[in-house]
Structure formats: C-alpha cells, structure tokens
Amino acid sequence: xxxxxxxxxxxxxTFSLYIGIAIWSRAGSTEDFYVAGHDVHPVINGMxxxxxxxxxxxxxxxxxxxxxxxxxxxxxxxxxxxxxxxLALLLAPFLREFGKFTVPDFVGDRxxxxxxxxxxxxxxxxxxxxxxxxxxxGVGVAFSGFLGIPFEAGILIGMVIVFFxxxxxxxxxITYTQVAQYCVLIFAYTVPAIFISIIITNNPVPQLGxxxxxxxxxxxxxxxxxxxxxxxxxxxxTSTNKSMFDVFCITAALMFGTAGLPHVIIRxxxxxxxxxxxxxxxxxxxxxxxxxxxxxxxxxxxRLNFIDTVNEAVYITDTEDYDTRAAEIMAQxxxxxxxxxxxxxxxxxxxFEDKNEDGIxxxxxxxxxxxxxxxVNPNRDIFVLAxxxxxxxxxxxxxxxxxxxxxxxxxxxxxxxMVIASAVSHDLxxxxxxxxxxxxxxxxxxxxxxxxxxxxxxxLGLFASKLGFVAxxxxxAFGLAAASLFPIIFLGIFWKRMNKEGAISAMLFGxxxxxxxxxxxxxxxxTQSGWWFGVSPEGIGFLFMWGAMIIxxxxxLATPVPPQSVQNLVEKIRVPGANQT
Amino acid sequence: xxxxxxQKAYWAATKRLTIMLLTIWFLVSFGAGILFRGFLDQFxxxxxxxxxxxxxxxxIYVFVCLIFYYCWAMNRIEKKFGIKG
Numbered sequence: 001x002x003x004x005x006x007x008x009x010x011x012x013x014t015f016s017l018y019i020g021i022a023i024w025s026r027a028g029s030t031e032d033f034y035v036a037g038h039d040v041h042p043v044i045n046g047m048x049x050x051x052x053x054x055x056x057x058x059x060x061x062x063x064x065x066x067x068x069x070x071x072x073x074x075x076x077x078x079x080x081x082x083x084x085x086x087l088a089l090l091l092a093p094f095l096r097e098f099g100k101f102t103v104p105d106f107v108g109d110r111x112x113x114x115x116x117x118x119x120x121x122x123x124x125x126x127x128x129x130x131x132x133x134x135x136x137x138g139v140g141v142a143f144s145g146f147l148g149i150p151f152e153a154g155i156l157i158g159m160v161i162v163f164f165x166x167x168x169x170x171x172x173x174i175t176y177t178q179v180a181q182y183c184v185l186i187f188a189y190t191v192p193a194i195f196i197s198i199i200i201t202n203n204p205v206p207q208l209g210x211x212x213x214x215x216x217x218x219x220x221x222x223x224x225x226x227x228x229x230x231x232x233x234x235x236x237x238t239s240t241n242k243s244m245f246d247v248f249c250i251t252a253a254l255m256f257g258t259a260g261l262p263h264v265i266i267r268x269x270x271x272x273x274x275x276x277x278x279x280x281x282x283x284x285x286x287x288x289x290x291x292x293x294x295x296x297x298x299x300x301x302x303r304l305n306f307i308d309t310v311n312e313a314v315y316i317t318d319t320e321d322y323d324t325r326a327a328e329i330m331a332q333x334x335x336x337x338x339x340x341x342x343x344x345x346x347x348x349x350x351x352f353e354d355k356n357e358d359g360i361x362x363x364x365x366x367x368x369x370x371x372x373x374x375x376v377n378p379n380r381d382i383f384v385l386a387x388x389x390x391x392x393x394x395x396x397x398x399x400x401x402x403x404x405x406x407x408x409x410x411x412x413x414x415x416x417x418m419v420i421a422s423a424v425s426h427d428l429x430x431x432x433x434x435x436x437x438x439x440x441x442x443x444x445x446x447x448x449x450x451x452x453x454x455x456x457x458x459x460l461g462l463f464a465s466k467l468g469f470v471a472x473x474x475x476x477a478f479g480l481a482a483a484s485l486f487p488i489i490f491l492g493i494f495w496k497r498m499n500k501e502g503a504i505s506a507m508l509f510g511x512x513x514x515x516x517x518x519x520x521x522x523x524x525x526x527t528q529s530g531w532w533f534g535v536s537p538e539g540i541g542f543l544f545m546w547g548a549m550i551i552x553x554x555x556x557l558a559t560p561v562p563p564q565s566v567q568n569l570v571e572k573i574r575v576p577g578a579n580q581t
Numbered sequence: 582x583x584x585x586x587x588q589k590a591y592w593a594a595t596k597r598l599t600i601m602l603l604t605i606w607f608l609v610s611f612g613a614g615i616l617f618r619g620f621l622d623q624f625x626x627x628x629x630x631x632x633x634x635x636x637x638x639x640x641i642y643v644f645v646c647l648i649f650y651y652c653w654a655m656n657r658i659e660k661k662f663g664i665k666g
Contacts, residue, residue: 066637074636078610081641085606088648089599093655207638211627220628238622238633248615255610278655282648289641296637574592577665 006399007146014184014403015161018410021180022165022173030443033170034101034422040175040270046283048178049267051185051407052415053080053258053284054291055131056138057474059185059408064380066299067306070229072240073299075250075538081285081292082251083258088281091259093274094493097573101269102419103262103485104427107507110492111500112566114432119507121423123484124262126511128423129460130477131263132416132453136461138409146402152462159458162410166417167450171270174414181407186290188404191397192387193294196301199391206297225304232307233368237300242536249539256545257478260486263415266422274576302383305390310376311363313337315352337361340389349379413457420457421450476518479541483510487548495553496570502556510548514541591662598654602647609635609643 027033040048058080066073098106103124108117136155143154165173190206197209201221214224225237235241242250258264267284268277314329315337316322326336344350352361355373364374385405388397425446430437437445484507491498491506518537520526528536535543613621618632626634659665 071633071636074614074633077637078614078640081644082606082610085602085644085647089602089651208627210638211629211634213628220625222629222633238630244615248611251611251615275652275656275659278648278652282645282652285645285648289645293638293641571588574595575588575664576659 003395003398004147006396007402008399010396010399010403011147011406014180014407017180018161018177019164021176022169025169025172025176027168027170027172027443030101030426030439030446032172033443033446034269034418034426035266036170036172036175036270038099038270038272040272042271042276042280043283044179045175045267045271045276045280046285047182047287048175048270049264049280049284050287050291051178051182051411052267053264053288053412054185054408055412056135056142056405056409058291058295059189059405060138060381060384063295063298063302064383066296067303067383068380070235070237070239072242072247073296075247075254077292077296079251079254080258081288083255084281084285084288086255086259087264087268088278088285090490091265091493092268092277092281093576094573095265095489096268096271096277097274097576098569099269101266101426102422103265103489104423105431106492107488107503108427108431110566110569111488111498111503112563113500113504116500116504116507117427117432119504119511120485120488121427123480123507123511124419124423127261127477127481127485128263128416128419129456130474132413132420132457133460133463134474135409135413135416136457139406139413140461142402142405142409155458155461158406158410158413159454162414162417163451163454166414166421166454167447170446170450171266171418174418175270177414178411181411182287184400184407185404185411186287188400188407189291189384190294192391192393192401193298193301195391195393196305196387197297200301200304206294206301210297210300221304222300225300228304228307229365231369232311232363232365234365237303243534246534246536246539249535249542251539253482253539253541253545254478256482256486257480257541260481260484260489261477262419262423262481262485263412265489266419267415298384298387302387302390306378306383307363309335309338309390310341310361313341313361315354315359315361316342338390340386343389344382344386349382349385351377353377417450417453417457420453421446424449424453476514476522476537479514479518479538479544480511482541483514483544483548485510487545487552491549491552493570493573496567497556497561498552499556499559499562501559502552502554505555506548506552509551510544513544513547517544587662591658591664594658594662595655598651598658602651606644606647610640614640 031037062076095106100106104117104120107120108114136158139158140151140155143149143157144151165177193206194204197206198204200215201209201212202215203209203212212221213219214221222238229237240247268280271277271280313335316325322339322342329336341350353375355375361376362372363376364372385401388401425442429445430442487506487510488503517540521537613632614636621632622630624631
C-alpha cells in the first residue's frame, strides 16, 4: 500500500475513535460541560493537558525551528516547559481550591467587580482566538499536504470533528479525546526519532543520541554538526545571534505566558482537589517533556542528515527516470539527490534553484568560505514531516505522522474552544448579563457558543492563512497572557491587599502596552533599532508583566483595602481542604 | 481546619518551600542555560557544551523533578499542620 492510502487509514481510524469517545462521554450538566465534573484522575488530566498544550506548532514546526536556530531554539524548549513549574507552584492548586469554572470567574470574584470580569473575558478571548486560528490553519495544511484534499475542505472537515466532540461532550468529551490524541501524537513523534537516532548515533534513545558520538567515529554528534555548518558558512549550531538579554526576555515571556494561558489553567479545574492539581501538573510536564526533550535531538539529527544527503548532490529533474539516473550518478562516484527529496519537492516545502547551473545542489550559509551562493531552501516543517522517509521507514509510519499532526492541532483547538465557549456562556451571559439563568439554559447557551466558536475559528483559519500572519500573532498570545492575566492571578493569591482598582489597571496596562508594542513592530513597520532595551516583540511581554505588577501594587496601595469577605476568600484558597464541606 | 495561628505558619512554610524551588528553577534555566552559559560551556557532556545542554535538555529534567518534589513536600507540610488537603 502506498503512503496516501496509509494516511487515509490512520486519519479515518483516529477520527472515528475521537467521535466514539465523544458519544460515550456526553456531558449532562454544566459541571460536566465546563470542568468534566471536577472528577478527572490526575494522571489522565496530565495527559490531556499535554495534548491540549502541544499544538500543531510543537509537533510540526518546533524541531525544524531548532534545527535552523540551534541554540536560539532553546527559548522555546525552556519557555514552553518551565511555565509548568510556575503553574504548579503559584497558580494551579490555588485556582482549583477556589473551585469555580473559568479564569474570568476567579478574576470577577476575587476582585468583586463585573468590570474586572469582563476585561478578563476580553483577554481570554483575544488570546484564544489568535491561538486557535493557527491550529485550524495547521489542520488545513495537513489535509491539503498529505491527502490531496483542498485547504478549505480540510478546515471544514476539522471543524466538523471538533464541533462533534466539543459541542456534545464539552470538557468531559474533550478530556478523553485529548488522552487518545496524546497517545497518537507521541507515538507518531518518537518512532521516527528513535530510528533516525539509531541511523546517526547508533543509540536508540534520542535524548542520549543527542550527547553521543556519530556512529563509527569518536567525534561527538554536536561537534560534527558545528564543524559541518560552519564549513558551509552558517553560525555555529551551539551559538545564537540574539543578545543574551533578548534570549532571557523571550524565555521568560514564554514561561509566564504559558502559566497564564486560560486553556491550560482550566484543565486544572477538572481534577478533584488542590493536591490532585499539583500532581497533575507534574504528570503534564512529564508527558510534555517526552516530546520536548526529543525535539532538540530530532532538530540536530535532521540538520546533520539534511546536509549530509542533500548538499553537493547531483540533481535529477522530473523528466528523467529517477532510478536509472540515480544509478548512473552513483556509478560515476557522485551522490544523487535523495528519493525523499524528490517526493517532498512537490509539496513546495523544498526549493532548489541552480544558480551556477552546474546541476549540483549547493547548500550554503550567508558567509560561505568558498563564496558559492546558496541554492537550496528548505521549509522548517520539512524536518519532522520527511523524517520517516529520510530514515527509510515504511509507508505506514508516514501515515502515522499525518494522524499525529492532526491530533496535535485538533486537541489544542478543542481546549481553546472550551475557553471561548465558557467565557461567553458562563462569564458574560450567566455571571454578568443574565444572572437569573438556570443550569439547563446555561448548558444550551454553552453548546451554542461552542458551535459559534467553531465556525469563527474555521473562518479565522481561512483568513489567517490568506494573510500568512499566524506565526507572528502567536507571540502576541503569550505576551498578552504573561502581561495581562498572570500578574493579577498571582497577586490575587499571594497578596491579600490587591484590590479591584489595582487589578483593573494592571490588566488594562498589560493588554494595551503589549498589544501596541507588537502591532507597532510587527505590522506598522517598526524596525529592530527601535526595540526598547533591544527586546524583540516576542519577549516584551516579560517587561510589561513587571510594569503591570508595579502598577497593580501602586494603585492598590493608593485605593481602599478590599472588603473583608474577599480577604477571607484569599485565606481560604491558600489552605487546601478549607472549602470542602 | 486548624486555628488562625496554624494557618499562618502553614502559609509561611508553603511560601518558604515555593521560594526555594523557584530559586532552583531560575538557576537551571535562566542561570545555567542563559546567564552562566559561557562559563558552563567549557565543560562538556558527551560532546554537548554543558550550558547548551542545560538550555535544550537538562533544565526540562530538573523542572519535572521540582514539581514532584513540591507535591511530596506539600503533603508533608499538610500532614504536619493537620490539613486534609
């Protein structure tokens, strides 16, 4: 059977599985719908959180990003895992002890203000919509790239699937589908990684291969990679062109942003107690670390292997028969362009332009010592996608990777949909506009808003792909979470004196400053020389987070002490079990 | 639930633990991976410069250990103060 058939089989099997789980785990009440009845096992929730967290970008793009950025890619590795330490120590157990359904719920009650609640809803919606657009685009790319289904139709199929289990099952349905999706995606990621690690270092564990010698030599893999890339005129793999301060700020913005992302936080409302929330955060990070410690190895291996097989290879055009021409080239003692390259060339993810017209593919960096211009331009997603073929694995593994990429995109999209739906139905409708609404109506409204959010997300996915701005706005989601939501949740737990005036001004400052900085430097033509303290828009959320904290504290001190009932609430959530009857 | 004094002491113990663990968190990521990377890179772990390895792999392992240690230590604190959790 060929690859496409395998891809169809894996995608249909996994999709039927997700739908089956959705039917089995239908939500009967608002508790079920928003927080899966507060009754999910910590390990199960950890696994669901991992799937929720690891998006299409983690699965498809991150290893390739690291392959190109080398040390510079570390910001993503540390940033997207270190945030869980903050979450476990500073937020998750206390928010679970608080015991409601959403992040704006906490903000509204802790700061005794509907206005604060509405501002928090706006932050949550902005973060979630920017994020979900990228996921839907990922779904479209996976369908159009592998299954030959048009981009728009791919998004439509993705929408129908998510619609089914999010609207029907709510958080309960999403939790169990995310567990299934984690299994699919982690299997799809690690199998090719193990094989490529064996090929390059003879060590089956990629994390160990990363620090081993190249097979059959006594040269360390990373040393070899450094030599190879510098010979071609690239920067050393273990170095970066970013300033230390910028690396520091980006890492911190991603960490605090991770801790402040509503779709991650709400997963910890689904477990039984504060104690379970702590353990669950630990398990979530274990499951995430499996992929995140494999990714740098995959990135390094892929870069080495790419240079090894593609650079200085003799190109074979589409009009020639690959096998006969390849045999000819090898007989002359040269290396032909690898077969996987030819099969991926059609997707447009690889590009070769024979500038010096010698029929040989020269891959060079900006400072090539031999002065030859670069002729090969690989897309960074290619490294994960083509890995199975590079490692000469059977066709079914490729089908698995397709299913894995879709699982990663859909699981994240579903988690974000829950944030959007609950922000609208619970925080806006029930808690702000129509407090007399009963549970049954709220459940209906929640389903309706989830349905509406699916449609909006699909349209955004289409729109975003036309403009191509998804990658740029993702930085914004993290910066915004770090600067607007993290400070007020953190201070709300750890500083009793924080009042509503302080919280509202901190949130508004974080929201507006981060938004303006990113829009100015990403869309209105701001240049690098104008960056404040040399900090890129990706990292600015960290500085504005401190700004928001300082403003929040100063404004709170200048305005009245919060009411006694709120201070008692803070005392209560600090002590687990105090809220239980 | 314990008395008012118990609660204060419990919260102080929790904060002490949190600060200690966050210091380690900072040292392995921002410290070893970024600020002191130049110094650590003169050592090597299987061919990987140590600072680089911390930034790409090592810090993540420590993060996992930190959270599980926190769970264990919090259980101990809760037991000591008679909180059922």
